[in-house]
Amino acid sequence: MDETLAATAAKLRLDELTGEMVSKSELKKRTQKRAKKAAIQARKQTDDTKSREPDEAKPSAAAPDEAAHVDPDAMFKLGFLAEVYKERPAKEVLTRFPPEPNGYLHLGHAKAIAVNFGFAKYHGGKTILRFDDTNPDKEKEEFFLAIEEAVRWLGFTPCAVTYSSDNFQKLYDLAEKLIHLERAYVCHCVEAEIKLQRGGKEGKEGPRYRCEHAMQGVETNLEKFRDMRDGKYEPQTAFLRMKQDIENHNPQMWDLAAYRIPKDRKPHFRTGDTWKIYPTYDFTHGLCDSFEGITHSLCTTEFIMSRESYEWLNKALEVYEPMQREYGRLNVSGTILSKRSLEKLVELGIVRGWDDPRLFTLSALRRRGVPPAAILSFINELGVTTTSTTIPITRFEQSIRRCLETSVPRLMLVLEPLPVVIDDLGDLEGQEVDFPLSTHDTSMGSRKLKLTKTIYIDRSDFREVDSPDYFRLAPGKTIGLLRFPHLIRAIDFTKDGEGRVTEVKAVLDSVTKKPKAFIHWVPSDSKPVEVRIHDSLFRSENPSSVESGFLNDVNHDSEKIYKHALVNLGFDEVARTSPWPKSALEQDNANPENIRFQGLRVAYFTIDSDSTSEKIVLNRIVSLKEDSGK
Ligand code: ATP
Numbered sequence: 001m002d003e004t005l006a007a008t009a010a011k012l013r014l015d016e017l018t019g020e021m022v023s024k025s026e027l028k029k030r031t032q033k034r035a036k037k038a039a040i041q042a043r044k045q046t047d048d049t050k051s052r053e054p055d056e057a058k059p060s061a062a063a064p065d066e067a068a069h070v071d072p073d074a075m076f077k078l079g080f081l082a083e084v085y086k087e088r089p090a091k092e093v094l095t096r097f098p099p100e101p102n103g104y105l106h107l108g109h110a111k112a113i114a115v116n117f118g119f120a121k122y123h124g125g126k127t128i129l130r131f132d133d134t135n136p137d138k139e140k141e142e143f144f145l146a147i148e149e150a151v152r153w154l155g156f157t158p159c160a161v162t163y164s165s166d167n168f169q170k171l172y173d174l175a176e177k178l179i180h181l182e183r184a185y186v187c188h189c190v191e192a193e194i195k196l197q198r199g200g201k202e203g204k205e206g207p208r209y210r211c212e213h214a215m216q217g218v219e220t221n222l223e224k225f226r227d228m229r230d231g232k233y234e235p236q237t238a239f240l241r242m243k244q245d246i247e248n249h250n251p252q253m254w255d256l257a258a259y260r261i262p263k264d265r266k267p268h269f270r271t272g273d274t275w276k277i278y279p280t281y282d283f284t285h286g287l288c289d290s291f292e293g294i295t296h297s298l299c300t301t302e303f304i305m306s307r308e309s310y311e312w313l314n315k316a317l318e319v320y321e322p323m324q325r326e327y328g329r330l331n332v333s334g335t336i337l338s339k340r341s342l343e344k345l346v347e348l349g350i351v352r353g354w355d356d357p358r359l360f361t362l363s364a365l366r367r368r369g370v371p372p373a374a375i376l377s378f379i380n381e382l383g384v385t386t387t388s389t390t391i392p393i394t395r396f397e398q399s400i401r402r403c404l405e406t407s408v409p410r411l412m413l414v415l416e417p418l419p420v421v422i423d424d425l426g427d428l429e430g431q432e433v434d435f436p437l438s439t440h441d442t443s444m445g446s447r448k449l450k451l452t453k454t455i456y457i458d459r460s461d462f463r464e465v466d467s468p469d470y471f472r473l474a475p476g477k478t479i480g481l482l483r484f485p486h487l488i489r490a491i492d493f494t495k496d497g498e499g500r501v502t503e504v505k506a507v508l509d510s511v512t513k514k515p516k517a518f519i520h521w522v523p524s525d526s527k528p529v530e531v532r533i534h535d536s537l538f539r540s541e542n543p544s545s546v547e548s549g550f551l552n553d554v555n556h557d558s559e560k561i562y563k564h565a566l567v568n569l570g571f572d573e574v575a576r577t578s579p580w581p582k583s584a585l586e587q588d589n590a591n592p593e594n595i596r597f598q599g600l601r602v603a604y605f606t607i608d609s610d611s612t613s614e615k616i617v618l619n620r621i622v623s624l625k626e627d628s629g630k
């Protein structure tokens, strides 16, 4: 057995024995460290292949790549999940997705959802959404609601929503049965003693042994367990331990806790004050899988060692035995996913809430306008294996672009409007030009764009002094405006007292030579909007490994707000005819995040939930190309 894993697992159980639920994150940290190396490697490759300076004239989006052709069911047909099915080709597949309702789901959970719901769906089966609500100290109603909403948003419908707490009585009865079978005892040892019993630090310092409590008779154990149930013990002074096999090399078999008395004695969200003791993950999970008749219990690889105790318990109690198999966790670089850490960012007000578009919770991705289909295809393209991977965030962004590039309409949006007055527009003024919403899909139709004497271009598209390597507007220079029937030449400009350019004067130009650049613009009757552009919330690739803590890695310049942006009037029509993309997953077109469009030469955008009838706020979903600064 892997020594490090054994030691970590030993520590894990100790934590649970004392009622501290820090176990899984411990394991994750280690996995993340290993994955960091791989991520840096992968990132290097991405950087090597990234595109050069964007071609200014072409409002092109993401470059196509071979991933675009991946079979949408590939993850079930090949590899790990195909093998799992071969091992147990059940006629009626029944899986479960078992989140702890202690926070909002994140991108990593989307993989767990895609694996569990997707596997069952692919085989014509069903999936239960089971809330693993055995730790009242950490659970809130808000989390239950957000979790179910996220699952449904991703496009999956649970065949039932269940709660581990539905089974508290059944679990209690089975714990008494285990005592009768002489396979459980009430223990009063403190953490240091338990450590010694498990062979000391890292399980290597001494022989393993059992405490005197393990020798108690059935009657004593029953009496003490009932006293625990009746609240006669203080938190952490007694717990029920399974009597497993301390000779076994697997620390998961060294008399794990089955029941504990939580520290805070908070009432349970569903069962109130009925219970003073709560079953541990190790006792609850396999038994609930068994009660529900789960065929394939799919979880992440931190639970590989738990498979033995999972099977031991179901066998000992002679109940139906589901099959547990483990796949690799999904981590992404440049952000944090753990619910515990996310909660800190929310509590400290570093972000706007659990759904802040800079986070990678599913509600944040939703608010940011990421279509669920992009998340699912990202996961499918990565495939499912038994290794835990850290994926460069740029790869996720590429999946989003690929999903949007042919499926959302195009509009013109100017972030920092600079007026350009075309003095000689003459008869053209007030005429309308056709503006197709898509160059790929004519069925999206077109909108009219009015030619006005004053138009607005982006401030960054004008320079006071021209130079040979600069292709956009400058005094004396001729350029094209996208969809505008004539080229224009800048002839003059004015500045305010602070030296800021306030207006450019231009004339129509009839040169026949094709200009080096076509820039975007909007007419004077455009719609004012606020635009929020979000960058990475963290400065480093792996914020959770920063020595002084991830909070010291926060990029405080990660949200740029353009208060006076302008979007052309086709916007209202695009909003009215949402959702974009018109995918079957998104039924409810009233949601603002379903209104998506490409701002030509700028980025993909959606409407933020902060919008009101008076003020539209847009979020950038993703840039058009990978940022060369990244
Ligand atoms: P976190 O610590 O990040 O909040 P967790 O593991 O505590 O996550 P649970 O609520 O216990 O979250 O997770 C429900 C299911 O989702 C579990 O089966 C778990 O293995 C899976 N899961 C959680 N994070 C990931 C991830 N990053 N990749 C794949 N599956 C995940």
Ligand code: MG
Binding pocket: 024, 100
């Ligand atoms: Mg957890």
